[in-house]
Amino acid sequence: DTAVSQTPKYLVTQMGNDKSIKCEQNLGHDTMYWYKQDSKKFLKIMFSYNNKELIINETVPNRFSPKSPDKAHLNLHINSLELGDSAVYFCASSQGGQAFFGQGTRLTVV
Amino acid sequence: GENVEQHPSTLSVQEGDSAVIKCTYSDSASNYFPWYKQELGKGPQLIIDIRSNVGEKKDQRIAVTLNKTAKHFSLHITETQPEDSAVYFCAARAPSGYSTLTFGKGTMLLVSP
Numbered sequence: 001d002t003a004v005s006q007t008p009k010y011l012v013t014q015m016g017n018d019k020s021i022k023c024e025q026n027l028g029h030d031t032m033y034w035y036k037q038d039s040k041k042f043l044k045i046m047f048s049y050n051n052k053e054l055i056i057n058e059t060v061p062n063r064f065s066p067k068s069p070d071k072a073h074l075n076l077h078i079n080s081l082e083l084g085d086s087a088v089y090f091c092a093s094s095q096g097g098q099a100f101f102g103q104g105t106r107l108t109v110v
Numbered sequence: 111g112e113n114v115e116q117h118p119s120t121l122s123v124q125e126g127d128s129a130v131i132k133c134t135y136s137d138s139a140s141n142y143f144p145w146y147k148q149e150l151g152k153g154p155q156l157i158i159d160i161r162s163n164v165g166e167k168k169d170q171r172i173a174v175t176l177n178k179t180a181k182h183f184s185l186h187i188t189e190t191q192p193e194d195s196a197v198y199f200c201a202a203r204a205p206s207g208y209s210t211l212t213f214g215k216g217t218m219l220l221v222s223p
Contacts, residue, residue: 004153033210041197043154043213056210090153097142097161097203099211101153 003027006091006102013081014110021076021105023091030095031055032074034066037088037104046089049074081109112137114202116214124222129190131217133200134182140202143183144211145174148197158185190221 006023013019025032034046048056052068063079074091086109091102113136123129135143141162146154160167160174160183167174171190176183187194197218201211 041148041216041218043199043216045210045212048210098144098156098159100156101146103153104151 004091004093004100004102006089006105008105009103010106010108012108012110015081015083017081018077018079019081019107020078021089021091021107023074023076023102025072025091025093025100027093027095027100028072029093029100030071031093032068032071033092033094033099034074034076035090035092035101037090039087043090047074047076078107081107083109085109112140112202112204112209112212114200114212114214116200116217118217119215120218120220122220122222123190125190125192127190127221129187129194129219129221131185131198131200131219132182133184133202133214134180135202135212136181137202137204138178138181139204141205142203143174143176144201144203145172145185146199146201146213148199148216150196154199187219190219192221192223195219195221 004025031050046060047066049068065077068074088104090104092099116133144159147157148154171188173186197216199216200214203211
């Protein structure tokens with residue numbers, strides 16, 4: 001059983017398109033996150049949700065809209081994709097400090 | 111906010127040698143320090159963590175040390191093996207509210223047979 005799973009693993013799309021990435025965790029954690037990893041491997045927090053409520057939004061363009069239908073799911077919708085959005089996006093969940101990551105979604109905007 | 115510096119950015123060792131990766135943090139309130147291993151094409155995987163009430167923690171070939179006064183912590187891997195080759199990240203988290211992990215920039219460890 002995968003603890004944090006996200007789909008799709010790869011996403012190739014054209015500039016201007018809208019796309020979504022889905023994330024689910026079966027750990028029973030209250031807190032979920034989206035991280036962006038750029039080409040230099042730097043991991044940067046984008047959003048944090050606690051029990052379906054947005055807690056942190058780290059100056060991410062409003063083209064990025066997270067949505068948490070329940071505390072086990074946190075999806076990321078991206079409008080009007082730009083070349084600079086190309087990166088690996090990681091979902092994670094945590095409880096009591098320890099965070100567990102999904103396998104990542106490699107987004108390539110062409 | 112918290113700032114985490116990690117060194118070195120790359121580290122090459124021979125199989126069987128030890129490897130040490132060092133991190134410093136800026137927020138003296140931070141009290142939780144995990145280390146993650148990221149293999150190619152995979153997500154970061156938690157390998158060991160330490161809380162501020164402990165100075166050292168070991169798990170088989172890996173150990174983490176924490177110096178709260180100097181605000182630095184280190185990962186030690188002994189008897190390295192080729193499968194230890196990966197990118198390693200340190201992170202720090204403050205206890206306040208819903209604070210998140212702040213990551214270092216990563217260290218690419220290459221273990222040559």
